[in-house]
Amino acid sequence: MRSRCTLLCVALCLLVASFQAAQADGKNGRLDLYFIDVEGGAATLLVTPAGESVLIDSGYPDNMGRDRDRILKVVREVAKLDHIDHAVVSHWHMDHYGNHASITAEIPIRTFWDRGIPDTLSDDKQFPDRIALYRAASQNESRTLHAGDTFEMQGQKLPLKVRVLTGSREVVPNSGEPNPFASEHKAKAEDKSDNAASLSLLFELGKFRFLTCGDLTWNVEAQLVTPNNPVGKVDLFMVTHHGLGVSNNPVFVKAIDPVVDVMCNGPSKGGDPAVIATLRSCPSFQALYQLHRNLSAKAEQQAPAEFIANAGDTNDCQGTWVKASVAPDGESYTVQIGPDGAQRTFNTRGTSK
Template sequence: MNKNKLALFLLLLSLVFIFSLTTTAQNLKIHFIDVGQGDSILIEEAGGQNILVDGGDRADRITARIINYLRDQNLKKLDYLISTHPHADHIGGLVDIIDSFKVGTVLDSGKVHTSKTYENYLIKIDQENINFETPRRGDKFKIGESELHFLHPDQNLDDYDLNNSSLVFLLKFGQQNFLFTGDIEAEVERKLLAENPELKVDLIKVPHHGSSTSSFAGWIKSIQPETAVIQVGENHYGHPAAEVIALYQEQGARVFRNDLNGNIVVTADGRNYTVKIDQSADNSKSGTKTSTETENTSAEKINSESKNKADKGSNLININTASAAVLDQLWGIGPATAKKIINYRQKNGLFSQIEEIKKVDGIDDGKFGRWYDKITVK
C-alpha cells in the first residue's frame, strides 16, 4: 500500500470512528438513591454531563452512602448540583459532597434558611468559588442532550414557605418528560396545574416524601404519570400516606419507594424507559422493569404496607393536653414554642380543631404541614 492510499485509508477510518461516536445514542439514567428519609437523585445526562439533585440528610452514614454511590458510577465531576430547598434532609450532605467532587454550577431555590446546615452549605460554595444561580419559572437550561424547564418558584419567593419554595423542574429528553418536585405541597400543585394545564409526564418524583399535604388529586389526574417514585425512609411522619399511594395507583401509575425497593434506577432513550430496583417489596431481588410492565408487588400489598406504617405512627399527640416535653417531639417545636402552645390554650381555651395551632406565634404552615397528621384535639 503506497503512502497516498495509506493516508486515505487512515482518514476514512477516522471518519468512521468519529461518525460512530456521534451517531451512537446514549441513554439518560436517573438514580433515585436510597438515602432513608431524604432526597438525593443523580441524573447521568445522555451527553455525558452529571447532575445531582439534593444531598440527603446530614448523618455521616447517609453522606458516605451518597459519595460512595457516586464514585461507584465512576463520577469525577458534578456539572450541576441542584438544591431544591434548604431543609436538612435535602442539603445535609452537600458540604461533604462538594468536598469530594468538582462542582460546576449550583442551582438553588434562593430561599434563605437560618439553620447552621444551610449556612455551612453557602460558605462552602463561596469558598470553592462555585457558580451560583437561582432559576425561576420559565428559565431553561440546555444540558447536553436534555433540557431543564423550571416551573417554580416565580419571582415572589417571599410568598412561599421553605417546602413550597422548592425548585420544580421538568427534565425533557427526546419525547419524554420527567418531573422533579422537591417538597412542594398542594398549594403549589394547584398553581402549577393552572399554569400548565396541558402538561403530561412519564415519571414524577412524588412531592414531600409522599406526604398527604401534597399530591393534590386534580393535579395528579391531569399530568397522568406512568411512574411515581417516592424518596422515603423510616420516619415518624407517616410518610408516605396510604391515600397518596392509592391516588397514584388509581391513575394507573406504578409506585416505587426507596424504603421498599432500595436504589431505583431509570434508564431512558428518549422514547422508552426501564426501571430497575434493588429489591421488590418482599425483599426478593427484582430485575429490570420496562415502561409497559407492571411492578411485581400488587396494589393491594403496597397499600397494606403503607397502612401498616401509618398505623404504627397513629399515636397522635393531643395538643390540648400534651405537656411541653411531649409537644417538643413535634418537628420544629422546641421548649420555647411548646411553652407558647400551653400558654395559648390556657389563655384562649382548648383548641377546637388542629388548624388553630397555627395561631400560636412561631407555628407557620411549614411546621404545621410536617405534623398535622400527628396531632389531635380529642
C-alpha cells in the same frame, strides 16, 4: 429583564461548553436516573446521554456521613463519575442540601444551582451556619433558577430539555389545556415554610418526560395547574415531599397523570397511604417504586414488596437505590431496584410501541 437574560445566556454558554467537554460513560446514549436512599431525604443523580451529571439535593448531614457516602458510592462506583457537573438545591431544608459542602470536599462539583439564598430562614435556627458551608463550597457563586427558565443539554440522538416550573413561590404562566380536575381543589392553610418555595424541574428526552418538585406543597401545586395545566402529562414522577399528605394535591397529581412513580420516603417518613391511593387513581398508573417500606402502613396500602427497595428500619437499611434508564430515542425506559433487581420496561406515553 435585560440583566437576567444576559445571565441566562452566560449560564447557557457555560453549560454548552462543559457539555462539549463531557465524555460519554458507556451507557450507549441512555439517560440514567438514580434515586438514592437518604432515609427520607432526597438525592437524585441524573447522567445524561452525553455523560453530563446533575445531582438534585443531597440528603441529611451528619449520621456519620451516611447519606454523603451513599451518594458518593453511586456517583463513583455505579455511575463511574470522577466529578459532578451540576448540583441543584430544590429548597433550603437540611434533608435536601445537607451534604453539598461535604460532597464537594470529596469530589469536584463544577456548578451549583438553587432558588436563590434567602437572608434568613425561619424554618431552621441553624441556617446561618449551614448556609455558610454551602456558600464556601460554591465559592459564593451559585446560580439562581427562576420559574420559566429553560435549558437544553447536549445529547447523542436527542437533546435533553430542562424547564423550571416553580421556584421561590413563583410558577410558570397558566397556559395549556384546561385541567379537568381544577374544580376539585380545596385550599389548605398557607404554607409559610421553604417547602412552598421548592424548585420544580421538568426533564424531557424526546417524548419521555420526568418531573421532580422537591417538597412543593398543596396550594402551590394547585396554583401551577389550575385552571389550566402548563405541565402536561408525564411518564416518570418523583413523588413530591417523600409522599407526605401536605403535598401531592390530587388536582395536581391527576393532571400530570404519571405512568411510573418513585417515592423517596423513609421507614417512618412519607409514604402516606392517601397519597399512594391518589397515585393509583391516575388513569395511566402502572407502577409505584418506594425507597422504603412504610413501617406503619399495611401491605395493601403501599407498593408490592418487589417494588420496595428497602424493607427494614434505619438500623438494618442497606441503602439500596432505584434506577430508571431511558432509551436514546426516548421511546421507552426501564426501572430496577439496585444493581441486580428485576428490570421492568415501560413504553413512553404517546409512542407507537
